Amino acid sequence: AQSVTQPDIHITVSEGASLELRCNYSYGATPYLFWYVQSPGQGLQLLLKYFSGDTLVQGIKGFEAEFKRSQSSFNLRKPSVHWSDAAEYFCAVGAGSGGGADGLTFGKGTHLIIQP
Amino acid sequence: KAGVTQTPRYLIKTRGQQVTLSCSPISGHRSVSWYQQTPGQGLQFLFEYFSETQRNKGNFPGRFSGRQFSNSRSEMNVSTLELGDSALYLCASSTTGAPNYGYTFGSGTRLTVV
Numbered sequence: 661a662q663s664v665t666q667p668d669i670h671i672t673v674s675e676g677a678s679l680e681l682r683c684n685y686s687y688g689a690t691p692y693l694f695w696y697v698q699s700p701g702q703g704l705q706l707l708l709k710y711f712s713g714d715t716l717v718q719g720i721k722g723f724e725a726e727f728k729r730s731q732s733s734f735n736l737r738k739p740s741v742h743w744s745d746a747a748e749y750f751c752a753v754g755a756g757s758g759g760g761a762d763g764l765t766f767g768k769g770t771h772l773i774i775q776p
Numbered sequence: 777k778a779g780v781t782q783t784p785r786y787l788i789k790t791r792g793q794q795v796t797l798s799c800s801p802i803s804g805h806r807s808v809s810w811y812q813q814t815p816g817q818g819l820q821f822l823f824e825y826f827s828e829t830q831r832n833k834g835n836f837p838g839r840f841s842g843r844q845f846s847n848s849r850s851e852m853n854v855s856t857l858e859l860g861d862s863a864l865y866l867c868a869s870s871t872t873g874a875p876n877y878g879y880t881f882g883s884g885t886r887l888t889v890v
Contacts, residue, residue, distance in 0.1 A: 696881075703780070703866055703881035750819065763809055763821030763832060764879070 662687040662753045666767035673741050674775050681736040681770050683751030692754040693734040694764065695725055699747045707749075710734065721745070746774045778803065780869050780882035788888045794855040797885045801848050801869030808850035809879065810842060813864040822865075825850055854887075862889045 708719025821834035825844035
């Protein structure tokens with residue numbers, strides 16, 4: 661079964677600084693990888709996804725992520741954060757071809773705090 | 777284009793009662809999936825319905841059930857509520873039923889069991 665680890669429960673970043681959120685996954689085949697963001701009291705919004713091809717994927721809101729098979733990682737980055745980026749960020753993995761029997765498997769999330 | 781609509785937004789129930797939550801997917805989406813989100817366990821997959829059939833189910837007890845109607849709207853039901861069922865229940869819709877091809881999540885129903 662697949663699993664996702666987000667090592668950082670909380671991260672504090674100054675507004676305007678760069679950001680990297682870590683994600684490590686465990687899955688036997690080529691994974692389908694996602695980053696979602698959740699604002700307080702809201703559902704999840706998809707930031708970006710990786711299926712195959714170019715290992716650097718661009719998403720919405722200026723985010724990007726890089727898939728590194730050798731490290732089983734899919735870290736999320738942003739060159740300059742804005743106060744509105746404060747939220748909970750979830751990395752997720754899906755099994756091949758159709759989502760599999762277990763839907764998406766999510767990490768426990770990283771809470772991003774932006775300080776002025 | 778309307779998004780995924782979940783009703784009600786908030787719900788307070790007493791232990792032992794049952795509850796029904798509703799999800800209306802995006803028009804044209806035939807798949808609805810349900811997730812439970814708690815501080816301790818995080819986001820966990822409950823089940824997925826496609827064209828009125830449950831195709832996938834997560835590791836939850838039989839007290840958790842669901843159904844999907846011909847218009848793709850879905851309901852989930854939790855019987856004999858326990859305090860541990862307090863959670864945010866999220867619904868996600870997609871066209872094919874494969875989360876790999878894009879989920880759209882609703883804002884969730886916050887269930888509190890007292």
